[in-house]
Amino acid sequence: MDELDSALVQLLQRDARQTNRELARQLGIAPSTCLERVRSLERRGVIRGYHAEIDTAALNRGVQAFVAVQIRPLSRTVIDSFTEFVAGLPQVVSAFVVAGGDDFLIHVAVQDLDHLHAFLVDRLSRRREIISYRSSVIYQQAHNTVLAALDEP
Amino acid sequence: MDELDSALVQLLQRDARQTNRELARQLGIAPSTCLERVRSLERRGVIRGYHAEIDTAALNRGVQAFVAVQIRPLSRTVIDSFTEFVAGLPQVVSAFVVAGGDDFLIHVAVQDLDHLHAFLVDRLSRRREIISYRSSVIYQQAHNTVLAALDEP
DNA sequence: GCCTCCCACCGAACTTCGTTCGGAAACGAG
DNA sequence: CTCGTTTCCGAACGAAGTTCGGTGGGAGGC
Numbered sequence: 142m143d144e145l146d147s148a149l150v151q152l153l154q155r156d157a158r159q160t161n162r163e164l165a166r167q168l169g170i171a172p173s174t175c176l177e178r179v180r181s182l183e184r185r186g187v188i189r190g191y192h193a194e195i196d197t198a199a200l201n202r203g204v205q206a207f208v209a210v211q212i213r214p215l216s217r218t219v220i221d222s223f224t225e226f227v228a229g230l231p232q233v234v235s236a237f238v239v240a241g242g243d244d245f246l247i248h249v250a251v252q253d254l255d256h257l258h259a260f261l262v263d264r265l266s267r268r269r270e271i272i273s274y275r276s277s278v279i280y281q282q283a284h285n286t287v288l289a290a291l292d293e294p
Numbered sequence: 295m296d297e298l299d300s301a302l303v304q305l306l307q308r309d310a311r312q313t314n315r316e317l318a319r320q321l322g323i324a325p326s327t328c329l330e331r332v333r334s335l336e337r338r339g340v341i342r343g344y345h346a347e348i349d350t351a352a353l354n355r356g357v358q359a360f361v362a363v364q365i366r367p368l369s370r371t372v373i374d375s376f377t378e379f380v381a382g383l384p385q386v387v388s389a390f391v392v393a394g395g396d397d398f399l400i401h402v403a404v405q406d407l408d409h410l411h412a413f414l415v416d417r418l419s420r421r422r423e424i425i426s427y428r429s430s431v432i433y434q435q436a437h438n439t440v441l442a443a444l445d446e447p
Numbered sequence: 448g449c450c451t452c453c454c455a456c457c458g459a460a461c462t463t464c465g466t467t468c469g470g471a472a473a474c475g476a477g
Numbered sequence: 478c479t480c481g482t483t484t485c486c487g488a489a490c491g492a493a494g495t496t497c498g499g500t501g502g503g504a505g506g507c
Contacts, residue, residue, distance in 0.1 A: 142352060150346065150348055150352075150353075153345075153346035154345055154346050154348060155345070156343065156344060156345075157310050157311060157344035157345050157346045158310060158311065158344040160465095160492085160493060160494085161493070161494065161495095162492085162493060162494085163493095170456075170457090171456065171457050171458070172457095172458095172493085172494080172495090173456080173457065173458075173494095173495080173496080173497090174455075174456050174457070176494075176495070177455085177456085185352075186349055186352075187348060187349050187352040188346050188347070188348060188349075189347040189348065189349055190309065190346070190347045190439070191309060191310035191311040191344060191345070191346050191347070192306075192307055192308070192309075192310050192344070192345060192347055192439055193303070193306035193307050193310045193341050193343070193344050194341070194342040194343045194344070194345055195303055195307060195340060195341060195342065195441065196339055196340050196341075196342055199295060199303075199338075199339075199340040199443070200303075200441055200442070200443045200444065201443050201444045201445075201446065202441075202444060206392075207390070207392060207399060220434075224434070224436055227436070228436040228438065231441075231442060231444065232444070233438055234437075234438055234441065235435060235436060235437045235438060236435065236436045237360070237432050237433075237434070237435045237436075238432070238433040238434040238435070239359075239360060239430040239431065239432050239433060240430055240431040240432075240433065241428065241429070241430035241431070242428075242430075243430065246360060246430070250441070251444065252444055252445075252446075256444075275394065275395075276394070277392040277393055277394035277395075277396065277399070278392065278393040278394070279390050279391070279392055279393075280390075280391040280392065280393065281373075281377070281390070281391040282388060282389065282390045282391070283377055283380070283381040283388060283389045283390075284387075284388045285381065285386055285387055285388060286343070286345055288348065288353055288355075288384075288387065288403070289353070289384060290352070290353045290354050291353065291354045291355060291384065291385070291404065291405055291409075292354075292405075293354065293405075313463085313464060313465085313494095314464075314465065314466095315463085315464060315465085323485075323486090324485065324486050324487070325464085325465080325466090325486095325487095326465095326466075326467080326468090326485080326486065326487075327484075327485050327486070329465070329466070330484085330485085
């Protein structure tokens, strides 16, 4: 993970469909060398994949929200089964097991407020392990598409 | 946005570096047609970009957390300037303006707990518009890499 | 200091792919 | 049915991905 790798990771975060030759040109190295570097990053698991970013409106998801959930008991069995349940729902973008007052934080994207309500009432609240939940509609969001490596501690 | 477009969007969410020929093969159409479809999706803004997914550990970010922040006054000026400030911090993955008890929800990724604490105390708390904040360390996370279009309402 | 080994890099050759374009086919409106 | 429009296909060509033998430079041993 030298300086060349960092630069490569940064370029591929910005645009994953650049040609290998274009990447090589920007780094000032030969295409064959560049390809070998990328392959190495993939093999080592540094690069986990390449994904297209899709406009949520095009996917018919006009409303997004976070749902903070408390579940009991907080055993591994219950956490794992609830995680699996949540991850399988098409409305769910991502889910987090967190410390603090809440146990789960779930990012959902649905058609509209009616569907958000239906999701909460018809899907989530059916789960017996939930003892409370509270949702926050998202007004705006900002995403950092390119993350750099932080300095050593 | 017909069935072919949906399938294309799904394939490119899963793997954005597939060759155009491979995409065409999976959809049962000619490469030239497939390319025209992809270009159209890009032109219409359905596809916003292609990004490499990087292992957070490789970026030296062992700890992630959500920080819920309350700010005052809740005017556009203050919200915008705080958003800009937050989005510029290298520790921040994403930031959300939300309804409900909190005003901002900030997803951060840092080296370790010491750096999380330093981030909260040295960076965030300097902002005068913050009247309170509370952080939740992330234990586990699940990501839905491929989102499908939801049914019409 | 010198020799050797090893690893990263390069450039050429070959395969595969992206891209363009003319024409065919499908579709809808009148 | 006919016309016009849109979508699709297949061939052709330039560009890119991929492989591989060779080269240089740095590390370690003598």
